[in-house]
Amino acid sequence: MLRQPVAWAAFLVALTAAERVREVRHSVPPRELCREVLPFPDSCDKLKTGWYKVNETGLQLQDCTISAGTDVKVQLDQPLIVHGNLTVQGSVTFEGPGTAFQQACLQVTDGVTISGSMVMKNCSNAGDSPWPCKDPGDNKGCGGCLQATSLSMEEGLLELRDCHSQGLGAGAALRSLRQRAGEMRFTKCAAEMQSGGGLYVGDLAQAGGQMTFKNCGASGAGGGLFARSTSTNGAILFEGCTAGRGGGAHVTGHLRQGPAGRLQCHGCTAKGSGGGCLSIYGNLMAEGYVEAVEVSAGSGGASVMWGFGHARFLSLSVSQARPPALLVNGLVAAQKLTSGPSKWALEVKAYEGIDVKSADCREVAECSFKVNEKWLTNFRQFLT
Numbered sequence: 001m002l003r004q005p006v007a008w009a010a011f012l013v014a015l016t017a018a019e020r021v022r023e024v025r026h027s028v029p030p031r032e033l034c035r036e037v038l039p040f041p042d043s044c045d046k047l048k049t050g051w052y053k054v055n056e057t058g059l060q061l062q063d064c065t066i067s068a069g070t071d072v073k074v075q076l077d078q079p080l081i082v083h084g085n086l087t088v089q090g091s092v093t094f095e096g097p098g099t100a101f102q103q104a105c106l107q108v109t110d111g112v113t114i115s116g117s118m119v120m121k122n123c124s125n126a127g128d129s130p131w132p133c134k135d136p137g138d139n140k141g142c143g144g145c146l147q148a149t150s151l152s153m154e155e156g157l158l159e160l161r162d163c164h165s166q167g168l169g170a171g172a173a174l175r176s177l178r179q180r181a182g183e184m185r186f187t188k189c190a191a192e193m194q195s196g197g198g199l200y201v202g203d204l205a206q207a208g209g210q211m212t213f214k215n216c217g218a219s220g221a222g223g224g225l226f227a228r229s230t231s232t233n234g235a236i237l238f239e240g241c242t243a244g245r246g247g248g249a250h251v252t253g254h255l256r257q258g259p260a261g262r263l264q265c266h267g268c269t270a271k272g273s274g275g276g277c278l279s280i281y282g283n284l285m286a287e288g289y290v291e292a293v294e295v296s297a298g299s300g301g302a303s304v305m306w307g308f309g310h311a312r313f314l315s316l317s318v319s320q321a322r323p324p325a326l327l328v329n330g331l332v333a334a335q336k337l338t339s340g341p342s343k344w345a346l347e348v349k350a351y352e353g354i355d356v357k358s359a360d361c362r363e364v365a366e367c368s369f370k371v372n373e374k375w376l377t378n379f380r381q382f383l384t
């Protein structure tokens with residue numbers, strides 16, 4: 001007598017649970033239909049934690065601060081323009097529709113300062129992009145997700161993913177970028193017609209922190225990064241990035257790396273002539289650690305580097321039979337060159353001379369350095 005109702009109750013409980021599961025599968029609408037989405041206010045002072053939507057054309061704000069402790073999600077059905085500065089102390093996510101605007105999802109006429117967390121995704125810019133990017137607003141085609149005059153990364157996170165642009169800098173187009181600490185991630189950003197898949201920047205100064213470019217691409221130069229000048233004393237990783245030249249990065253001026261710097265290219269490709277990892281028109285002066293693993297180029301040099309201190313190559317693979325690992329028009333000086341097991345030769349071609357202190361070529365088929373004594377003196381003077 002007692003056992004039956006218990007069994008019956010258990011059956012009922014099981015049935016309701018099953019029904020509930022079915023109900024969840026079939027009749028609960030997607031989460032966004034349940035949450036309250038407010039129109040984006042005319043001032044960021046009015047933002048509270050929650051969901052907002054920019055759906056009216058031409059919303060323009062005067063300065064904007066995302067205060068500490070707030071978590072704001074913004075759905076961008078239209079682009080957003082901030083006149084003045086954007087300051088992110090709390091957490092903000094901007095999500096575009098994926099379909100193209102005629103400008104970046106977010107334009108900031110002055111600077112962006114991040115000490116909290118800012119995520120941008122699913123943006124596409126089909127605007128015109130004259131060369132080079134000037135002030136925000138002047139060149140509509142610059143920046144897929146973000147266009148700003150300057151960016152200051154103090155700490156926290158900036159993540160730009162699935163950003164596209166017909167113009168320069170699919171993730172972000174900036175005149176200058178300063179990173180003190182924190183993490184910047186560029187993922188699956190593509191400049192389909194131009195340069196700077198992840199980031200197009202005039203002057204990049206990284207004092208610390210980490211920058212990661214993952215699966216970014218450009219049909220022009222700089223699959224991950226395109227910069228006029230770069231100084232770095234933090235970590236930069238290019239992973240699976242592709243471009244016409246400079247699969248990881250293209251720098252039109254100098255690249256200077258401090259002793260705490262780590263620059264790594266993993267699986268990057270230049271489809272055109274040079275620089276599976278880096279193509280640098282100025283000088284490369286690396287006092288830190290440089291590593292290129294599984295880097296390739298269509299023809300010419302797998303990695304084009306202009307003079308460096310310490311460099312290590314674990315496995316540099318190239319698509320042609322014997323393209324040089326390093327192809328430099330000036331001089332190459334290296335404290336240490338190392339190569340992991342691979343079928344290609346660790347070959348360095350420098351038209352003005354080579355000064356390698358130590359090279360570990362045990363595992364490679366060919367390892368040759370031709371030293372031009374005449375130029376060495378000049379080069380040593382250049383280095384000091």
Ligand SMILES: *[C@@H]1O[C@H](CO)[C@@H](O)[C@H](O)[C@H]1NC(C)=O
Nearest residue numbers: 037038039053054055056057
């Ligand atoms: C924008 O969204 C708000 C709130 O969802 C709605 O009331 C308004 O009609 C929308 N405007 C346009 C232009 O779609």
Ligand SMILES: *[C@@H]1O[C@H](CO)[C@@H](O)[C@H](O)[C@H]1NC(C)=O
Nearest residue numbers: 063083084085086110111113
């Ligand atoms: C933006 O910030 C910078 C430095 O923090 C300041 O010099 C500039 O005046 C600000 N711009 C505006 C429009 O407030």
Ligand SMILES: *[C@@H]1O[C@H](CO)[C@@H](O)[C@H](O)[C@H]1NC(C)=O
Nearest residue numbers: 095096097098099122123162
């Ligand atoms: C991203 O954009 C595509 C259109 O390209 C759209 O179908 C998709 O829903 C968007 N994703 C999100 C998460 O909004």
